[in-house]
Amino acid sequence: MISVRKLGKRFGTKTVLRGLDFEARQGEFVAILGPNGAGKTTFLRILASLSRPSFGDLRIAGFHLPSQAAAVRSRLGVVSHLPLLYGDLTAEENLRFYGQMYALVNIDKRIAEVLEMVGLRQRGRDLVRTFSRGMQQRLAIGRAILHDPEVMLFDEPHTGLDQDACDMLDKLLREVATRGRTVIITSHDLARVEALAGRFDVLSRGVITSSVERGGLGQRNLLDFYREALAG
Amino acid sequence: MEVQTAVNRTQSNAYLKAVLAIVWKDLAAELRSRELLAAMLVFALLVILIFNFAIELQPTLRSTITPGVLWATFSFAGTLGLNRSMAIEKDRGCLDGLLLAPVDRSAIYFGKLFSNLVFMLIVEVIVLPVYAVLYNTNLFNPGLLLVILLGSIGYVAVGTLLSSMAVQARTRDVLLPIMLFPVILPVLLAAVKASGGFLQQAPMNTIWPWLNILIVYDVVFSAIAFMVFDFVVEE
Numbered sequence: 001m002i003s004v005r006k007l008g009k010r011f012g013t014k015t016v017l018r019g020l021d022f023e024a025r026q027g028e029f030v031a032i033l034g035p036n037g038a039g040k041t042t043f044l045r046i047l048a049s050l051s052r053p054s055f056g057d058l059r060i061a062g063f064h065l066p067s068q069a070a071a072v073r074s075r076l077g078v079v080s081h082l083p084l085l086y087g088d089l090t091a092e093e094n095l096r097f098y099g100q101m102y103a104l105v106n107i108d109k110r111i112a113e114v115l116e117m118v119g120l121r122q123r124g125r126d127l128v129r130t131f132s133r134g135m136q137q138r139l140a141i142g143r144a145i146l147h148d149p150e151v152m153l154f155d156e157p158h159t160g161l162d163q164d165a166c167d168m169l170d171k172l173l174r175e176v177a178t179r180g181r182t183v184i185i186t187s188h189d190l191a192r193v194e195a196l197a198g199r200f201d202v203l204s205r206g207v208i209t210s211s212v213e214r215g216g217l218g219q220r221n222l223l224d225f226y227r228e229a230l231a232g
Numbered sequence: 233m234e235v236q237t238a239v240n241r242t243q244s245n246a247y248l249k250a251v252l253a254i255v256w257k258d259l260a261a262e263l264r265s266r267e268l269l270a271a272m273l274v275f276a277l278l279v280i281l282i283f284n285f286a287i288e289l290q291p292t293l294r295s296t297i298t299p300g301v302l303w304a305t306f307s308f309a310g311t312l313g314l315n316r317s318m319a320i321e322k323d324r325g326c327l328d329g330l331l332l333a334p335v336d337r338s339a340i341y342f343g344k345l346f347s348n349l350v351f352m353l354i355v356e357v358i359v360l361p362v363y364a365v366l367y368n369t370n371l372f373n374p375g376l377l378l379v380i381l382l383g384s385i386g387y388v389a390v391g392t393l394l395s396s397m398a399v400q401a402r403t404r405d406v407l408l409p410i411m412l413f414p415v416i417l418p419v420l421l422a423a424v425k426a427s428g429g430f431l432q433q434a435p436m437n438t439i440w441p442w443l444n445i446l447i448v449y450d451v452v453f454s455a456i457a458f459m460v461f462d463f464v465v466e467e
Contacts, residue, residue, distance in 0.1 A: 050331055052466055066466075074334035082325030084332075088261035100253035101333035103246040127264070143329070 001026045001151060001182045002047065007056035008206075009042050016042045018206035019056065026150070029183045031197035033190065033226055038203045040186040044155045047184065048078045061150055074102065077144035077152045081159035083136040084143065087129030091120055091139050094128055095146055102147040110146060118142040118172060134165025141172050152176055154185040158192060170196060194222040202229035250335040254343025258317070259350065268316045272355045276309035277362060284366050294369050299427035302363065302371075303420055306356060306380075307387065311409050313351050314391040317344065318399040327399070331465060341392060341461040345454075348388040356380055375430035375439070382446040383423030389450060390415050393457040397464050422446045 004022040008015065016039045024030050034040050045051040047060065049069040058065040060072045078084075085094050092111055099107040115121045118138040128136060137157060144152060154173070158166050166189075173196055177183045187193045193200070200222060202210045210229035217225055262268055283301045321327040321344075330340045360380075364371045391412055398408040426442035428434075 048328075048332060050328055050466070070334045070336070073332055076332065078328070078332055080325060080328070082328075084325045084329035086257065086261050086320075086326060087324065088264040089257065093257075093260065097253055097257045098329065098333070101250050101330070101335060103249060103335075 001028070001061060002184070003057075003059045004047075005057040007043070007046065007058060008054045009039070009046060009051065010054045016206055017046075017053075017056075020203070020207050022201070022208055024182050024184060026182055027180045028199060029177045029197045030185070030199045030201060031193040032184065032186045032201050032203050032208075033188075033193070033222075034186075034203035035230070039206050040203050041155055043203065044078075044153050044184065044186060048076060048153055049073055074147065075150045077147070077149035078155070079137075079140050079144045079153070079157050080155040081157065083128075083140040085128045085136060085139060088127060090125050090127055091115065091131075091142075092124040094139065095143060098143050098146055104147060114142040114146055117145075117175070119168070132165070134161050134168060137161060137165065137169060138172060141169075141176065145176060149181070151182045152184070154183065154187075156186055156188065158187060158189050166192065190222045190226060200225065202226060204230055246335060247339050250333065250339040251343045251346065254330070254340060255346045255350070258344070258347035261320070262351070268313055268320075269351055269354060271316065272309045272313045272351065273358060275312050276305050276355055276359045279305045279308055280359065280363055280366060294367055295431045296428065298363075298367065298369055298371075298431055299424045301367075302359075302427065303383065303424050305359060305363075306352070306384070307413075307416065307420060309355055309359075310352050310384075310387055310391060311412060313355070314348060314388070314395040314412075315398070315405055315408050317348055317351070317392075318395040319404065322399045327396075327465070337462045337465060338458045340465075341396070341457055344396070345388055345392045345457075348392055349384060352384050352388055353381075356384065369431075371431075373430050376427055379423055379426045379430065379443070379446070382443070382450060383419055383427075386419035386423075386446060386450045386453065387416060389453045389457060390419070393453075393461060393464065396461070418445060419449050422449070 002022065002024040004020060007017055007020040009017040020043065032040050032043065042051065046053050046058065049065055049072055052066050061075050063071040065072055089097065092115070095111045095114060096107055099110065104110055115124050118141055120135060120139055120142065123131070123135065128139065131139065157169060161169060170192060173183070185193060185197065198214050200212050201208045209232065212225055280301070287297065321330065331337065360371050363369070394411045394415065395408055398404045398411060401407050422442040422445040426439050426446065429439035429442065
């Protein structure tokens with residue numbers, strides 16, 4: 001589903017990604033871990049076609065990036081720590097706007113389904129600026145799944161959420177992942193992603209240095225694996 | 233052939249719907265918050281008042297100075313609106329939300345252009361009568377209104393493109409006017425000259441060259457923005 005070969009990204013003289021290789025199959029849930037500045041967000045922004053790679057080959061669902069970006073974007077849903085929502089519009093209006101941008105048909109039916117799924121059916125006509133941070137993040141997931149994408153990218157979605165909101169978000173993440181979607185998530189919260197993802201990749205100094213399946217952790221917990229990967 | 237035509241029509245419809253969706257979204261959000269229009273309007277009225285007190289106008293001088301005062305007011309207020317319009321998109325990450333949509337990114341440019349144009353025209357419609365009363369000048373001249381429309385289109389065509397560049401920088405508030413005013417100078421010059429021509433009832437053959445400059449500028453800069461917007465907004 002996602003195939004990345006020798007991906008690189010430079011910002012001026014600073015090289016952030018240095019020939020990164022990455023694969024993700026359909027239905028796989030991959031967590032990308034790494035310290036601040038490792039290049040996790042840059043990598044996800046390139047996958048989302050928000051940033052152009054400096055070199056390397058990148059394909060999502062068989063489409064090449066950046067040359068077939070529009071085809072890739074129609075198959076992608078992206079959630080970041082920012083909600084990407086308009087505070088002066090209601091939840092329904094936000095979803096309707098994005099539905100129109102994605103040229104969806106039967107928008108009203110889809111909006112009702114999505115609001116139900118993220119538990120905001122009763123708040124559909126309220127302005128988004130009146131929502132708590134957790135509710136905004138749930139609506140952000142609703143926005144991202146509105147067009148039923150095959151690939152979901154989550155860039156540190158737990159940032160700024162309290163424990164209850166994080167638990168609710170995790171429940172939603174599991175629901176999103178059960179529909180055969182490929183999910184890529186970056187996070188600093190190892191305990192949470194350990195319970196969510198099926199594979200863990202460590203990104204350090206611009207490349208994936210280690211990768212392990214959940215079953216491959218053995219007696220170690222994710223924190224041990226992560227520390228070993230960074231030390232190595 | 234028929235299938236290709238149908239695909240093209242569907243793509244055109246999706247493009248047009250995306251443009252209209254952005255315009256609707258901007259107008260609906262502004263109708264609720266009124267922060268952009270209020271700031272532009274108050275600023276424009278203050279500029280007019282300051283000019284009114286700063287320049288003791290003889291009645292004979294009014295028609296010669298009016299176009300300059302009007303366009304200085306419109307461009308200052310317009311800069312404020314352009315900055316705010318893009319800042320709203322950037323601050324909550326909404327610009328990324330727009331860029332993630334599977335439409336040609338020039339649709340985002342034209343959507344923002346039309347909504348910026350609507351905001352600028354609303355401010356102008358309110359400012360013109362106030363100016364007419366304060367300066368005791370008749371501004372309800374169809375020729376002048378045409379110049380204001382053409383000048384405003386040129387202004388927002390360039391301004392929308394440059395504001396989408398400036399919004400990426402930390403110093404966006406000061407960066408936009410620094411980038412915009414040198415580029416917009418031909419529009420302002422042509423608009424001031426053409427407005428002056430209509431207000432002083434000059435012969436049309438002296439006004440046409442300025443109108444032509446405005447039309448060419450509008451077309452050329454809209455076309456340039458259409459071609460480069462994708463590169464401007466992508467990292």
